[in-house]
Amino acid sequence: MKVNNNLQQFKRSSLALCVAGVLMGASTPVLAEESQATDNIEVIEVKGMRRSLEQSLNTKRFANSIVDAITAEDIGKFPDKNVGDALQRISGVTVDRQYGEVSGVTIRGTAPEQSRILLNGQSVANTSWYDLGPATRTFNMELLGAEQISSVEVYKTPEASIEEGALGGTVNLQTRKPLDLDANTFMISAEVARSSLYEENDPGGAFLGSWKDEDERFGILAAYSLEKLTSGRQVLESLSGYYPYFAENEATGEDAAVGAWGIGSQAFRAERERTSAQVTLQFMPTDNLELTLDYFNFEFDNPHVNHNFLTVSARGSEATNVVNNAQGGTESATIQPAYASIIYNPVVRHAVNMKADVLNLTGKYTGDSYTLSGVVGQSTSEGGTQGGSSSWWIPATDEGGKIGDPAFPDGQGSVDGGFSYDATGPYQVELTSLDATDASQFKHAQEANYETSVQEHDIAYAQFDAVFELDNDYIDNIASGIKYNSSDFSRQAYNRNPSEILGFVPDGNLSNWTGGVLNDLHSQSPGNTLNSYAYLDENKWWDFISEKYQNGELEEVVNQGNTFSVDEKMLALYAQVDFSGDDYRGNFGVRYVTTEQKSTGFADGKVFEESIDYDNWLPSLNIAYNLTDDLIVRGAASQVMARNNYSDLKPGLNIAANIGSANGGNPDLQPYKSNQADLGIEWYFSSSSLLSSAIFVKEIDNVVFNTESVEFVEKCGPTEADWSECRVTRPRNGGTGSVQGIEFQLQHSWDSGFGVLSNYTYVDSETTRPDGEKEMVPGVSENSFNGSVFFENDYITTRIAYNWRTEWVGVGATQAVLNDAYSQWDASITWHAMENLNLTLEGVNLTNEVIQSQDTEFDLTQNTIEFGSRYYLSASYQF
Structure with a gap:
């Protein structure tokens, strides 16, 4: 077994043996014997953050594959506020932030959905609350608090025994477990959280209790945590793609105006729980026999309101003072007013959540030279955004009481709604007639x-x-196994028809519905930004x-184009030699896996179903060579695969x-495949110190892109003769x-109490x-x-942490969007007030950095996103 493999390494260095005995608490009989054999060596007990770092290095050092680890200092004392924040400290890992918190991870140059997140070695069912995003396979890190996590292992190279599906890496x-803790171990904590954007004080807390009998045969552990935070983001954004919304005006000499449909000043506020x-x-x-039953329940509620004040260039009557850049994009212009060229669009969503649970039974029997183990379990998840409101409020002087007012068959006009803008940096907008802070100047026009x-x-x-130990000079053990995995994902989508519900608001002036004025928005974007405007009272x-x-006045109908299901049955077999x-x-x-996949959706109002199957052989090799007791060279080679997003299938x-085109998914997609190799060197120059470097390469096939082709599609085209010329856009394999x-990592702790961790x-x-x-x-x-x-x-x-990344392509953008380089400072300080009492103050994104993005085609601003800083004050007591 691997633990014996590790013990062979321990025997080579009495210092390593001493440290391992302390860090692992002599948790196995073999380690206890080794510890007794070295009684003449002074053992210095290490606690706190340094202990955590040494445990993490110990995991990395004695792993057979390329693994990085993060270990909690103690119960409820994870190094970062959430697991996603901690993962960004690992070399080769960057994180994806959508609403301030980490929602996904990118490992070694692959997209976030191509990393696997496992809980105790098993998949967790996953959904999302975000209604406009794709349905991916990425476990949403927003679900997971850090209080109950004891350690995180990041496998950058696969082993045959680990579940398949990752191109970048697998996070476990x-x-x-109760038998690993002292009897009657309890931890309780309380905290107050605050975001600089909304300055609300929100409570939170956690509890963990563990008991076991005197014989240490039976144990129970229970834990619960609650975290609340009023937060969100503020964004200066463009809406829709970039295109010429006004042609060149030969009469006036104005150039064509090219840019986004509109510009928004967004204030997203969520009460996350x-x-x-x-x-x-x-x-x-x-x-010899061990049985473990685990149950986990995760819930995330995110009721929110998204205030967005829109200046809509494409709805203006004309553009003047147009200044274009060398790429043809409009850097600045003045837009003349027209009907609904200014729209205040609050989106209120109070039924927003996602949850997941896991029920897992594990059994392990250890014989004289073999170990048999089994797992059965299930995980379910529900999520989404139900109901809600998205209303349009336009200048009160605009003609007509609502969008599409039948009283104005020849169109509607406006005397208000003019503005000028600048798109060379964070959007600068100046209204030429309207006062955005005066609610009486707006009326309801569309729900x-x-x-x-x-x-x-x-x-x-x-x-x-099954793992069989061998009495052999070269082979430690042979392992083999089988796993059956069933995954059923479905998404039901609904739309509401606006034409059925226009003009239903009494007292439709915003002054009757306002909650006041939003002030001081976009604090990190100086200039003429739209940083103040009247807002809707979301509760009213x-x-x-x-x-x-409730009265049935708002009815939703199925949106068949986005309603689908993907059912998969996967059988994996593996054999592995240590x-x-x-x-x-x-x-x-080698791991062999076969997948049977059935996708169900709609085409032309009819149920459409397609099934495919495919199999993959996934060989892997990991080797570590000790040049000296403290210097290790590692190499790895493998073939891996990753299945496609559910939305693509x-x-x-x-x-x-009418125009002879169609778009959709593609259930015939094959999974991504990659051949990859790694080579690294690690120098452990003390028990808590590491200097390492690694190079890695991946060659990926079956890359998916959205492409257009001509196909025969029934009813696609004005006449039957046109059906064979339908232009179909769908995801397809064919890319590479x-x-x-290359990665570099340096970690060192001094006896003075100082330490440093860094990686590039x-x-x-x-x-x-x-x-x-x-x-x-x-x-x-x-x-x-x-x-x-x-x-x-x-x-x-106390700790100060910094992370930095260079530009990257935005995920899920409507066009090619490039995010500028981003950096962030975090810090924490803990006062050990008593032996078991700790008081902690933690700050995340202390300098309130923003994410700035650009459209690559026209070199114009896309988004300026401000998440604000987050602060947590907590007290914890363990007994």
Whole structure:
């Protein structure tokens, strides 16, 4: 077994043995014997952050594959506020932030959805609350608090025994077990959280209790955490794609105006609430048999309002004072007023949530020279955004009482609504007639609705593994196993027809519905930004809208184009050999997996169903060679695969019959495949110190791109003769990708209590479309750096952390959008007030950095996103 492999390494260095005995608490009989054999060596117990870092290095050092680890200092004392924030400290890892918190991770130059997140080695069902995003396979990190996590392992190279599906890497989240803790271990904490954007004080807390009997045969662990935060983001944004919204005016000499449909001043405010519960029962009826039953429940509620004040260039009557740049994009212009050329668009969503639960039974039997283990479990998830309101408020002087007013068959006009703008940096907008802070100058014109989505995901799995130890000079053990995995994902989408519900608002002037004026928005974007405007009282409006739903005045109909399901049945077999010699160790193996996939959707109002199956052979090799006791060279080679996003697999088409085009998903997509190799060197120059470097390459096939082709599609075209010339846009395989990169890592702790952790990663990552055009991989930066400095003694533990990344392509953008380089400072200080009492102050994004993005085609501003700073004051007591 691998632990014996590790012990062979321990025997080579009495210092390593001493440290390992302390860090691992002599948790196995073999380690206890080794510890007794070295009684003449002074053992210095290390606690706190330094202990955590040494445990993490110990995991990395003695792993057969290329692994990085993060270990909690103690119960409820994870190094960062959430797991996603902690993962960005690992070399080769960058994170994706959508609403301030980390929602996904990018590992070694691959997109976030191509990383796997496992809980105790198993998949967790996943949905999303965001109604406009694609349905991916990425576990949403927003669901997960850090209080119950004991360690995180990031496998950058695969082993045959680990579940398949990752191009970049596999993140395994480990939770605690009662028999590993002292009897009657309890931890309780309370906190207050605050965001600089909205300055609300929100409570939170956590509890963990663990008990076991005197014989240490049976134990129970229960944990619960609650975290609230009023936060969000403020954005100066463009809406829709960039295009010529006004042609060149030969009469006036004005150039064509080219840019976004509109510009928005967005204030997104959410009352986030995250809860996490765990119950673990552990039973060892004999020394050989161990049974563990885990139940986890994660819930995330995100009721929110998105205020957005829109200046809509494309709805203006004309553009004057047009100044274009060398790429033809309009840097600045004055837009003359027209009907609804200014729109205040508040979106109120109070039924927004996602949740997941996991029920997992694990059994392990250890014989004289073998270990048998099995797992059966299931995970379910529900999420989405139901109901809500998206209303349009326009200048009160605009003609007509509502959009599409039948009293104005020849169109409507306006005397207000003019503005000028500048798109060379964060959007600068100056209104030429309207006072945005005066609610009486606006009236209700339309009640629309974004898409309502209801997502469900069910996973069931069964796994059996057998490990046979060999009395052999070269082979330590042979492992084999089988795993069955069933995954059923569905998304129901609904739309509301605005034409049925126009003009239904009494007292439609905004002054009757306002909650006041939003002030001091976009504090990190100086100039003539739209930083103040009257806003809708969301609670008063939600009561009104809810009554409309209850009375049946607001009806939703199925949006068949975005309603689909993907059901998969996966069977995996593997064989793996762990080997070692005097100066080397490693493993090699192969994993075979077959997938049966059925996709169901709609085409032309009819149910459309398609099934495919495919299989993959996934060999892997990992080897570590000890040049000296403290210097290790590692190498790895493997073939991996990653399945496609659920949204890309949906069948059916949305058909625009009048223009002969259609778009949809593609259930025939094959999974991504990659051949990859790694080579690294690691110098452990003390028990808590590491200097390492690694290079890695990946060659990726079956890359998916949205492309257009001519197909025969029934009813696609004005006449039957046109059906064979339908222009169909859908995701297709055919692209390739390549990744080359290098990582550097430095970690060191001094006896004085100071320590430093740092890493740098360079990644050259690109994909090649079927037409030969090369593109950056979304979400991937070429350069990234993370560094932190800490100090601890008996009284305080403090840390300052910094992370930086260079530009990257935005994920999910409507056009090619490039985000500028981004950096962030975080810090924390803990006062050890008593032996078991800690008081902590933590700050995230201390300098309130913004994400700035550009449109690549016309070199114009896309978004300026400000998340604000977050602060947490907490007290924890362990007994």
